[in-house]
């Protein structure tokens with residue numbers, strides 16, 4: 356099983372991570388991990404913080420001579436944007452963890468809550484997810500993402516249909532990760548305008564995993580279902596408020612004949628011509644691309660703050676204003692890729708159980724042979 360833990364505050368010394376369960380002898384490409392960290396930092400609409408941070412991972416354990424040893428892998432990412440002597444926060448921002456966190460953890464200074472609730476922590480998830488991506492790549496599984504909409508402005512290509520994976524692969528070329536140029540330019544204008552008015556924006560994202568074999572996840576128990584595991588991982592990203600697989604919500608408005616993907620067979624094997632199921636049936640991957648869509652709410656910190664209450668005086672007050680992103684949907688799409696990567700890597704280890712990459716390779720090859728006999 357692949358498990359991970361992170362620690363660290365947004366403005367503390369560093370983020371720390373431990374990931375356990377990555378098989379031995381996986382080649383670790385540091386440049387790849389650092390490039391993934393850079394991808395998460397990009398995106399039009401992010402705060403000045405992203406020009407202060409230059410995220411780079413430090414591998415502390417579990418890798419020797421560029422190869423994993425099977426030991427837990429220890430990681431750190433330094434914070435450049437450390438705060439010293441900052442003032443107490445007592446006016447919770449609606450939509451952030453401030454209010455409920457302060458009450459739950461009995462904190463008078465809300466800073467003790469926001470420091471950990473901050474999406475800064477997702478940098479470490481991306482570092483860990485990058486190791487999982489490298490591992491998945493060994494089995495020809497690749498994960499991509501693109502932004503579908505921001506602030507209600509939709510890309511013309513909103514729902515992945517299997518015909519534009521190549522365009523999705525190039526989403527990095529867009530400052531908002533939108534593959535439709537007209538929508539990109541409208542969105543850039545909208546983010547700029549929203550920033551000037553002191554407001555914030557959300558949006559939606561699509562994440563695609565290509566090359567996933569049939570058989571990850573299981574129908575036999577509620578907690579073995581692949582779609583359920585993916586939903587939890589994606590929903591755990593700060594700000595994400597809905598997760599869909601394949602056609603998702605839209606499927607409830609259609610006839611069964613318009614939703615379910617018919618099954619065909621030719622000399623090369625089984626195939627589908629639609630993928631409304633998003634690559635998962637009965638909680639099990641069916642060999643088609645896994646498609647996950649999710650929505651992110653607008654950023655809670657507004658320059659033009661909402662009404663709140665000073666929790667010290669109980670008097671009406673405007674919410675705390677902190678340095679903040681106006682829109683972080685493009686960054687969230689990168690985090691989504693990595694959360695999906697972590698889930699799929701775990702499923703691969705569960706199915707092809709390997710203490711070493713070589714052992715997994717053998718098991719995987721035997722399974723591919725078995726598939727060709729079905």
Ligand SMILES: Cc1cc2nc3c(=O)[nH]c(=O)nc-3n(C[C@H](O)[C@H](O)[C@H](O)COP(=O)(O)O)c2cc1C
Pocket residue numbers: 402450451452472473474477592593594595652654655656678679680681683686687690
């Ligand atoms: C990459 C990324 C960057 C974010 N940046 C900010 C930010 O600058 N300011 C802010 O108030 N919220 C930001 N958020 C969202 C908050 O972290 C999130 O809304 C908060 O932790 C409450 O969690 P919830 O929205 O899941 O309920 C960001 C989220 C992500 C994924």
Ligand SMILES: C=C(O[C@@H]1CC(C(=O)O)=C[C@@H](OP(=O)(O)O)[C@H]1O)C(=O)O
Pocket residue numbers: 365402403404405408436472473474475476478593677678679680
């Ligand atoms: C630091 C990151 O994102 C932060 C997430 C965040 C929040 O409230 O979630 C608030 C902001 O923090 P700050 O006030 O220090 O600018 C973002 O910059 C990051 O993504 O690395």
